[in-house]
Amino acid sequence: MNVLGINGSPRIGGNTDVLLDKALEGARSSGAQTEKIVLNQLRFSPCQECQEIRDDGTCIIEDELQPLYRKIDEADIIILASPIFFGSLSAQAKMMIDRFQCAWRAKYILKKDIFQRQRKGGFISVEATTRKDFFANAKSIVKNFFLTINASYQEELFCSGIDEKGSILKSPDILNKAFELGKRIAVI
Ligand SMILES: Cc1cc2nc3c(=O)[nH]c(=O)nc-3n(C[C@H](O)[C@H](O)[C@H](O)COP(=O)(O)O)c2cc1C
Numbered sequence: 001m002n003v004l005g006i007n008g009s010p011r012i013g014g015n016t017d018v019l020l021d022k023a024l025e026g027a028r029s030s031g032a033q034t035e036k037i038v039l040n041q042l043r044f045s046p047c048q049e050c051q052e053i054r055d056d057g058t059c060i061i062e063d064e065l066q067p068l069y070r071k072i073d074e075a076d077i078i079i080l081a082s083p084i085f086f087g088s089l090s091a092q093a094k095m096m097i098d099r100f101q102c103a104w105r106a107k108y109i110l111k112k113d114i115f116q117r118q119r120k121g122g123f124i125s126v127e128a129t130t131r132k133d134f135f136a137n138a139k140s141i142v143k144n145f146f147l148t149i150n151a152s153y154q155e156e157l158f159c160s161g162i163d164e165k166g167s168i169l170k171s172p173d174i175l176n177k178a179f180e181l182g183k184r185i186a187v188i
Pocket residue numbers: 009010011013014015016017082083084085086087088126127128129130131134162163164165166
């Protein structure tokens with residue numbers, strides 16, 4: 001199993017990053033190969049709504065997001081992790097998702113699926129408050145994204161009341177939940 005972790009937080013060593021690392025560790029314990037991408041380290045443009053796509057269905061914007069189309073195509077499992085920012089996903093995560101409009105257009109308008117294989121998806125999110133509706137907002141966007149890339153929404157971990165950088169490290173039970181999420185999702 002090939003697991004791709006996508007971190008939508010700008011904080012390296014922050015709560016999302018720590019939880020995603022734990023989930024990937026769990027996936028490796030199930031024998032999976034893992035890779036992590038930090039969106040904040042990529043220089044990429046938001047969607048320009050150009051309505052043009054390449055013959056292979058990928059986006060025409062030449063920037064550092066391009067390798068992600070192939071990586072997602074090759075992944076059996078996607079674990080997307082994002083903090084809650086203003087009641088939804090981080091800008092980094094939403095910008096990445098918008099760049100999959102090409103895949104949405106290919107799939108639903110041109111009837112040409114660019115991500116042929118079915119894969120599994122998991123979502124991890126962290127917020128400072130205890131608002132369930134913020135996770136619900138983020139989840140509905142992630143579910144839509146997962147449908148577009150043929151990922152079935154299988155696992156989620158939502159952590160409330162976590163704010164300071166790395167404070168998640170003081171909650172071994174949550175770290176264990178992230179580990180178990182990764183372990184479960186990577187089982188064939
Ligand atoms: C720009 C910004 C917006 C935020 N908006 C919210 C919010 O709407 N609700 C909330 O509960 N926490 C909000 N937070 C707090 C983060 O979700 C919280 O600190 C989280 O633990 C950060 O995770 P990270 O360390 O992975 O980046 C916000 C933080 C920032 C920087």
